[in-house]
Structure formats: structure tokens, C-alpha cells
Amino acid sequence: MVAFSLNGRNVELKVDPATPLLWVLRDHLGLTGTRFGCGMGLCGACTVHLDGAAIRSCSTPVSQAAGRSVTTIEGLGGDHPLQRAWVEHNVPQCGYCQSGQIMSAAALLASNPQPDEENIRQAMSGNLCRCGTYHKVQRAILSVAAVEHWQPAAEDAS
Amino acid sequence: MSLTRRQFIRNVSVTGGALTLGFQLTACSGKPLQLGSEADFQPDAFLRIEPDGAIILQIPKAEMGQGVVTGMVTLVAEELEVHPERIGYAMAPVHSAFADPEMRLQITGGSASIRVYHEILRQVGASARETLIAAAMQQSGLDRASLAARDGRVRSTDGAVDLAYADLVAIARALPVVSDVALKPADQWQWIGHYDQRVDAQAKTDGSARFGMDASPEGCLTAVLLRCPWFDGAVESFNAEHALEHPGVVAVFATEHGVAVVAEGYWPARQAAGKVEVTFTPPGGGLRDSAAITEALTAALDGDDFASVRDDPASAKAGQGTLVSGRYAVPFLAHAAMEPLNATCRLTEGGCEVWVGSQAPDLAQDAASRVLDVPREAVVIHNQFLGGGFGRRAAADNVAEVVAIARELKRPVKLVWSREDDMRHDWYRPPMAGAIEARVHADGSISHWQHRIAGPSINQQVLPVLMGAMLPQWIPGGPRQLVGDFVGKKDFASVEGSKELPYQFDGVSVSYHNVPVPVPLGYWRSVGHSHNAFVVESFVDELAHAAGVDPLEFRRKHLAADSRERRVLDAVAAAASWGNAPAGHYQGIAVHDSFQSCVAEVVEISLVDGKPKLEHVYCAIDCGQVINPDIVRDQMIGGIVFALSAALHGEITLKNGAVEQSNYHDYQLLRQTDTPPMTVVLIDSAAPPTGVGEPGTPPAAPALANALFAATGERQRRLPLRMG
Numbered sequence: 001m002v003a004f005s006l007n008g009r010n011v012e013l014k015v016d017p018a019t020p021l022l023w024v025l026r027d028h029l030g031l032t033g034t035r036f037g038c039g040m041g042l043c044g045a046c047t048v049h050l051d052g053a054a055i056r057s058c059s060t061p062v063s064q065a066a067g068r069s070v071t072t073i074e075g076l077g078g079d080h081p082l083q084r085a086w087v088e089h090n091v092p093q094c095g096y097c098q099s100g101q102i103m104s105a106a107a108l109l110a111s112n113p114q115p116d117e118e119n120i121r122q123a124m125s126g127n128l129c130r131c132g133t134y135h136k137v138q139r140a141i142l143s144v145a146a147v148e149h150w151q152p153a154a155e156d157a158s
Numbered sequence: 159m160s161l162t163r164r165q166f167i168r169n170v171s172v173t174g175g176a177l178t179l180g181f182q183l184t185a186c187s188g189k190p191l192q193l194g195s196e197a198d199f200q201p202d203a204f205l206r207i208e209p210d211g212a213i214i215l216q217i218p219k220a221e222m223g224q225g226v227v228t229g230m231v232t233l234v235a236e237e238l239e240v241h242p243e244r245i246g247y248a249m250a251p252v253h254s255a256f257a258d259p260e261m262r263l264q265i266t267g268g269s270a271s272i273r274v275y276h277e278i279l280r281q282v283g284a285s286a287r288e289t290l291i292a293a294a295m296q297q298s299g300l301d302r303a304s305l306a307a308r309d310g311r312v313r314s315t316d317g318a319v320d321l322a323y324a325d326l327v328a329i330a331r332a333l334p335v336v337s338d339v340a341l342k343p344a345d346q347w348q349w350i351g352h353y354d355q356r357v358d359a360q361a362k363t364d365g366s367a368r369f370g371m372d373a374s375p376e377g378c379l380t381a382v383l384l385r386c387p388w389f390d391g392a393v394e395s396f397n398a399e400h401a402l403e404h405p406g407v408v409a410v411f412a413t414e415h416g417v418a419v420v421a422e423g424y425w426p427a428r429q430a431a432g433k434v435e436v437t438f439t440p441p442g443g444g445l446r447d448s449a450a451i452t453e454a455l456t457a458a459l460d461g462d463d464f465a466s467v468r469d470d471p472a473s474a475k476a477g478q479g480t481l482v483s484g485r486y487a488v489p490f491l492a493h494a495a496m497e498p499l500n501a502t503c504r505l506t507e508g509g510c511e512v513w514v515g516s517q518a519p520d521l522a523q524d525a526a527s528r529v530l531d532v533p534r535e536a537v538v539i540h541n542q543f544l545g546g547g548f549g550r551r552a553a554a555d556n557v558a559e560v561v562a563i564a565r566e567l568k569r570p571v572k573l574v575w576s577r578e579d580d581m582r583h584d585w586y587r588p589p590m591a592g593a594i595e596a597r598v599h600a601d602g603s604i605s606h607w608q609h610r611i612a613g614p615s616i617n618q619q620v621l622p623v624l625m626g627a628m629l630p631q632w633i634p635g636g637p638r639q640l641v642g643d644f645v646g647k648k649d650f651a652s653v654e655g656s657k658e659l660p661y662q663f664d665g666v667s668v669s670y671h672n673v674p675v676p677v678p679l680g681y682w683r684s685v686g687h688s689h690n691a692f693v694v695e696s697f698v699d700e701l702a703h704a705a706g707v708d709p710l711e712f713r714r715k716h717l718a719a720d721s722r723e724r725r726v727l728d729a730v731a732a733a734a735s736w737g738n739a740p741a742g743h744y745q746g747i748a749v750h751d752s753f754q755s756c757v758a759e760v761v762e763i764s765l766v767d768g769k770p771k772l773e774h775v776y777c778a779i780d781c782g783q784v785i786n787p788d789i790v791r792d793q794m795i796g797g798i799v800f801a802l803s804a805a806l807h808g809e810i811t812l813k814n815g816a817v818e819q820s821n822y823h824d825y826q827l828l829r830q831t832d833t834p835p836m837t838v839v840l841i842d843s844a845a846p847p848t849g850v851g852e853p854g855t856p857p858a859a860p861a862l863a864n865a866l867f868a869a870t871g872e873r874q875r876r877l878p879l880r881m882g
């Protein structure tokens with residue numbers, strides 16, 4: 001039995017504890033938004049959050065998630081500022097790498113709300129995109145970082 | 159080539175009675191195509207409007223990131239007078255109505271989708287609009303001139319009549335389809351050339367987009383397949399004793415494709431596969447090592463057994479001037495799309511259903527029907543989003559494999575390839591070697607351009623497969639292979655982009671020697687252009703330097719004054735401030751025509767420890783009328799990243815007939831940190847739209863090699879570039 005919190009809900013399942021979290025999500029829990037690309041931690045398509053940090057779920061045994069909190073692309077809700085920026089900037093081409101890109105970006109912004117271009121390039125370098133959407137990824141992240149930057153100055157708070 | 163209205167009618171109409179587009183639902187000759195319900199308004203095979211107003215467009219092409227869904231929806235939306243985002247879409251089933259009118263197959267390739275369908279889909283939208291207006295005329299008693307369609311409604315000029323399309327469905331479906339319609343002139347376009355969103359972006363952002371990998375019919379098990387590492391081997395024997403003891407494993411058995419390990423999920427299947435002992439039949443003869451293949455290509459170039467594909471009259475200046483020559487070589491390449499290959503199959507009464515992301519669902523259907531020995535119609539293909547295609551997903555080997563597994567298992571099953579399977583069992587871009595020479599004359603003219611190309615023919619292998627899906631099923635494979643062998647001698651895919659040299663040189667000749675290899679070959683983004691542009695545009699640079707002329711000026715001088723090539727060169731040169739690179743930066747330029755579009759690129763680099771660092775890439779494209787400017791720019795950038803990944807890293811090598819690379823660590827792609835800023839210029843054009851998915855790829859490698867020459871004075875004639 002492995003128990004953990006998944007997108008805010010508790011899950012408990014009987015599974016070989018060595019099974020990578022990726023396959024538990026996809027095959028046992030039916031959450032197919034997390035993608036399989038390489039199985040070796042090389043491409044980032046399988047990126048999810050474990051206690052808020054970006055991890056490669058293809059190379060993380062589910063036992064490591066026990067008692068901890070996992071967030072997948074489905075857990076972002078579809079309306080996360082990054083997801084809105086992704087749609088607005090038409091980031092996806094084939095779309096296959098994008099769940100991983102967004103999860104890496106969300107972890108980056110959580111630890112550094114105002115990354116510059118170089119921070120973004122470094123933080124996102126583990127996420128391959130065969131379609132070559134890197135510029136759009138960068139631009140979408142920057143646009144969200146910029147919004148975060150403006151918010152404190154907005155009048156709404158008063 | 160644009161279809162005239164008359165040709166259009168000939169190509170897509172069914173004879174007799176009311177003209178309909180592509181398919182007549184009421185009087186069809188083949189198997190009836192019933193999509194949606196009886197209550198829908200279905201003017202043709204492509205479009206239906208449901209009673210609640212939902213509009214659904216059947217997409218006859220594969221969406222693999224190139225934006226074809228958005229492009230097609232936009233074309234229909236323009237004439238139908240609705241916002242593109244109001245049009246829902248579905249991947250079309252396999253049906254003759256959806257076969258590409260040029261290729262006669264339901265295949266996505268040749269960057270042809272929008273070029274072939276732009277007028278057809280505008281007609282689809284316009285016919286539906288006019289039929290809905292005819293319904294409004296009937297409803298209101300007003301004449302055509304007093305009614306207009308806008309925003310999904312038909313209104314009268316005085317505002318008294320205001321009907322949603324939904325309100326007109328019941329009347330429209332009983333009316334003859336209005337087919338003789340004029341298309342909107344360009345100055346009235348709201349969406350074509352202006353709409354710059356993607357209609358599939360949301361699903362691809364929230365995780366809900368369904369790829370082949372996500373198919374999961376009820377009770378579906380997962381299979382992995384142990385394939386012979388060399389391509390001509392088969393299973394001789396296997397021992398599954400330990401594998402069968404692995405928890406979650408359901409079955410282990412051999413098929414014609416390998417040993418299948420079936421389990422409840424990918425992980426137990428993959429773990430158990432590691433415990434199967436397999437012996438494969440020994441490899442056959444032929445060229446089995448990269449070194450031997452390279453040698454064979456070199457030997458072919460040294461010989462004189464070439465088939466001529468272009469032979470202009472010899473120049474009057476034969477034997478004069480300075481002879482310049484070079485030998486070029488490029489390797490096998492893998493597609494390495496992000497989604498590893500996969501396919502899912504469920505047997506049905508007398509046939510099966512297949513879920514797959516395919517560039518050629520009719521080839522998938524044909525492959526499945528051959529495995530089960532059933533008529534093609536007994537196979538239903540559910541096409542999904544493709545996690546990258548680039549030509550790889552035109553092949554249906556994954557489909558044949560999963561159907562064979564389902565045939566034995568008799569339960570729904572999904573076959574998942576590992577990344578290693580995907581890398582080692584691709585249909586590879588073939589290696590090519592080229593010997594090229596020309597004479598540079600004191601008056602600046604060029605003569606005696608001789609380009610000889612040696613390498614394996616893709617179409618010798620692939621055409622027999624394509625024909626298999628086009629011809630009646632009983633026709634045996636032998637004659638098809640004879641056609642493949644014949645075409646392979648002068649394979650158009652091996653020489654495209656060399657034969658059509660745009661420069662006004664004297665005495666051009668291009669010839670080819672096919673060197674067959676026991677390795678599966680396939681179409682790789684831009685196909686023959688991917689290697690021929692490298693050779694031709696690098697060598698043009700060599701000639702410019704030999705002539706002592708600036709590479710841009712040299713190209714301009716030998717191109718017609720009003721040519722598209724000159725126009726894109728000038729545009730890219732202006733964008734890149736050609737000749738004024740920042741200190742320490744070096745530029746290289748290239749121009750290439752492919753898929754009826756014309757693209758020029760400037761790659762700007764610096765040198766770090768003697769190795770190139772990409773600083774900026776500039777690109778200009780003339781692809782005729784742009785449908786979605788943002789998607790065109792993205793396709794250029796994506797095509798350039800694809801090409802530069804190959805130019806800097808891409809190489810598949812063989813040892814004992816097996817591929818040595820396995821995953822993204824030994825077959826590297828550009829990453830976020832390697833990708834430089836890029837600038838894309840779209841040339842304004844009202845000409846009919848041409849290719850976009852592939853034409854960005856060919857000029858990037860030669861532009862990079864030319865920049866390296868500018869930086870180092872050394873000519874790189876091999877890919878991937880190996881510095882120092």
C-alpha cells in the first residue's frame with residue numbers, strides 16, 4: 001500500500017513500490033496528462049511536483065511519494081496563470097512535451113517569481129521539445145513573471 | 159498550383175443531381191458515411207451542423223503540431239461566417255472522401271495540407287453558408303439580397319429577421335446544397351491571414367489532449383515487444399519462464415514481429431521483458447556497419463554508374479576557368495518525436511478497431527487488415543493527436559505489431575514502445591554522399607555544375623507499401639516491389655532540391671546512384687531537401703569564395719532579378735544586417751526552395767573554444783498567402799531547431815546491423831539553453847498558399863556551415879559538424 005496526496009486528494013493504492021510514479025499516474029490512476037518521453041530523466045515530459053519541487057516522475061519510485069504531496073498538470077486546474085499564458089502565446093505545437101514544460105515553469109516561478117531570461121533558460125533546459133517551442137515557452141513564462149511583478153503596484157489592493 | 163473552379167468541381171464532386179463536395183450523403187457509391195445524426199445538416203463529408211448549433215469539421219489530415227487543425231478550421235470559418243473557435247473538430251475516419259486529391263491517399267506529408275485543401279475548405283464553408291441562407295429565405299420569404307450571414311446568424315438588412323444557424327438546421331438539411339458560390343475576396347477576410355491563435359492550445363496546455371499513448375478502451379492491457387536488434391532477423395526461440403512469474407504479467411508469446419510481453423500496465427510489462435531470454439535468427443548479408451556503408455557510398459562516387467536526373471546542354475566554356483570541387487556526406491538520422499510510437503487495438507466481430515496517432519490512417523488500416531486477413535473496411539482507425547510526426551508516423555509498423563498481438567491475445571491491448579525501441583527501430587533518414595564540382599570563370603559566370611549523389615533510396619522501400627494501400631488487396635507484393643526497384647534507380651526523393659537548382663549556371667547535371675541497405679528508411683522532415691540543400695548551398699558558398707564575391711551578392715547575381723529566391727534573400731539580409739555582424743560574430747547564408755515555398759536563412763555564430771555558439775538565426779519565407787502568421791513563424795523556428803539539432807548532433811550509426819544509439823543522451827537535440835533568438839520575416843503574398851511544415855528545415859544546416867567557414871576559413875563538408 002502506498003498513500004500520498006494527489007492534486008489535493010488522498011490516494012491509496014496497492015502497487016509495487018518500485019513502480020515509477022509516472023506509470024502509477026498513467027496506468028493506475030488514469031491521469032494521462034503526465035507524459036512518457038524517455039523513461040531516463042532526459043527529456044522532462046513526465047515532470048510533476050513532489051512537495052512543490054519539479055521531479056521526473058519516470059525516474060521516481062512511487063514509494064518516494066509516500067506521505068507526500070504530488071501535483072500533476074491536471075492539478076494546476078487549467079486556469080493557472082502559466083496555462084493562460086501558454087494559450088495566449090500559442091506555445092504548444094504537437095503539445096506532447098507541454099505538460100512537463102508547464103510543471104517545470106510552475107516550480108521555477110514558485111521558487112523565483114521574477115526570473116530573467118537566463119534563469120528561465122537554465123531552469124527549463126531539462127525539458128526537451130522536439131517541435132522547437134523553446135522561445136514561446138520562454139516568452140510565456142516571462143509574461144507571467146511580468147504580471148506578478150506589476151501586481152503589488154496595482155490599485156486594487158487599496 | 160491553384161485549382162480553377164472547374165477543376166475543383168471535377169476533383170471533388172460526385173456526378174449527377176445536386177453538386178456536393180467530396181461526398182454525397184444521399185447517393186453514394188461506396189460505403190455510406192454517416193457521421194453524427196440524421197437530424198444534422200451535413201452538406202458534405204467535411205462539415206456538419208447539429209440541431210443545437212454545434213459545428214463539427216472533419217479534419218482529413220493529421221495534427222502533429224504543424225497547426226493543420228487551426229488552419230483548416232480558419233478556412234471554413236472565414237466562409238461560414240463564424241469565429242474559428244466556434245468550430246469543433248474531429249479527426250476524420252478513413253474514407254475515400256478524405257483521401258488527398260493529389261496523393262489519392264489519406265496521408266499527411268509533403269507540407270501539402272493547406273496548399274491542397276485551402277480552396278476546397280473555403281468552398282465547404284461557403285456552400286454551407288449559402289445553404290443556410292437559402293433556408294432563411296424559405297423561412298422568412300425574403301430574397302437572397304436582403305439576407306446576410308454573420309457571426310453564426312442569418313440576418314435581414316432591416317434587422318427584422320435574425321436567425322441562428324441552429325434555427326436553420328432542420329430546413330437546411332432538406333434543401334439541395336448550394337454549391338455554385340463565389341468565395342469571399344481577400345479584402346473581406348476576417349480570419350485568413352489575421353487569426354493568430356491555435357484552436358488546440360487549451361487542450362494541449364491543461365493535459366486533456368488525447369494522444370495515441372492515452373487511448374484506453376475498457377479492459378485494455380499493455381504490451382511491450384522484444385524486437386530483433388538487426389532488421390532482418392526473427393525470433394528463433396525464447397524462454398519466458400521467469401518473465402511469467404513477474405507480478406502483473408498476463409502473457410508472453412511470439413508474433414511475426416518479436417516476443418510480446420503483456421501485463422497490467424507498462425511497468426510490469428517492461429520489467430518482465432527484461433527477464434525473457436530470446437534468440438534471434440542470425441543477421442543476413444549486406445551492409446551492416448556504418449563504416450562499410452560509408453565505404454560503399456564512397457566507392458559509388460568513385461565509380462561511374464549513375465542515373466542522370468538532369469542533364470543540361472554542356473557549356474560552351476567546357477574545360478575553361480577554375481575547377482572547384484568538394485565531397486559531402488550526411489548520416490542516418492532518427493525522427494525522435496517526443497511521443498514514443500504506440501498503438502492500441504481491440505478486436506471486433508470480423509475485424510478490429512485501432513487507436514493511433516497516424517500520418518496515414520489508410521496505411522494503418524491496410525496494415526491492420528493484412529495482419530488479420532480481413533477486408534480493409536473491417537478495420538476502424540481512430541486517429542489521435544500525434545506527439546510529433548516529422549514523417550515517422552506515416553509508417554504503420556506499430557499498427558501491424560499491435561494487431562498481431564491482439565490477434566493472439568484476444569483482449570484489448572496497447573503496445574508501447576520504449577524510447578530505446580523508438581530510436582533503434584525508426585525508419586531512418588538515409589545517409590547520402592555527394593561529389594560536386596563546377597567551373598568559375600573570370601567573367602563571374604559558373605559552368606559545368608556536376609552533382610553526383612550516392613545513397614539508399616527511400617522510395618524503393620516505401621512506394622511498395624503506399625501502393626499496397628492504394629491497390630486492391632489481392633494484388634501481390636512482387637509487382638509492387640518491382641515498381642519500387644524501378645523508381646529507386648532515380649529516386650525523386652534522393653535528388654529533390656538538387657535537380658531543381660534555381661541558379662542560372664551553365665551546363666548543370668545531376669545524377670544518382672542507389673546504394674540499398676538492410677535498414678528501414680523513411681521520410682524525415684523535408685526528405686531529400688534535408689541533405690541536398692546542405693550540399694548545394696554549401697557548395698554555392700564555396701563558389702562565391704572561389705570567385706571572390708560576397709556570398710549574398712554571388713547568389714543574387716546568379717538568380718533571376720524578379721525571383722522569389724532573390725526576394726527572400728534580400729528580406730533575410732535586411733533583417734540580419736548582412737555584412738554588419740557584431741564584432742566576434744560570423745554569418746552564413748543559404749536559400750532553398752522546397753514544397754513550393756522559398757526560404758532564406760542567416761545563421762549567426764560566435765566561436766567559443768573553437769566551437770560554434772549559435773547567436774541568432776534569421777529567416778524569411780515566401781509561402782504564398784499566409785493563413786495563420788503565428789503558426790508559420792513557429793513552423794520556421796521549429797524547422798530550424800530540428801535542422802540545427804541534426805547539424806550539430808544528429809547521427810545514427812550501425813554495428814552488426816543494429817543501431818548503436820538509444821536515447822536522448824546519445825542522440826541529442828537542441829535544448830532551451832542551446833537555442834538562440836530567432837527572427838522570422840513573412841513575405842507578403844496573395845499567391846495561393848504553399849508548404850510551411852518542412853521548408854524551414856533545409857537552409858539551416860548550410861547556413862550554419864557557411865557561418866563556420868566565415869569564422870574559421872575551414873569548409874565543413876560533413877554532418878554532424880565535427881570541429882577540430
Ligand code: FES
Nearest residue numbers: 037038041044058
Ligand atoms: S520521461 Fe521522464 S524525463 Fe523523459
Ligand code: FES
Nearest residue numbers: 094095129130131
Ligand atoms: S510541442 Fe511537440 S515536443 Fe514540444
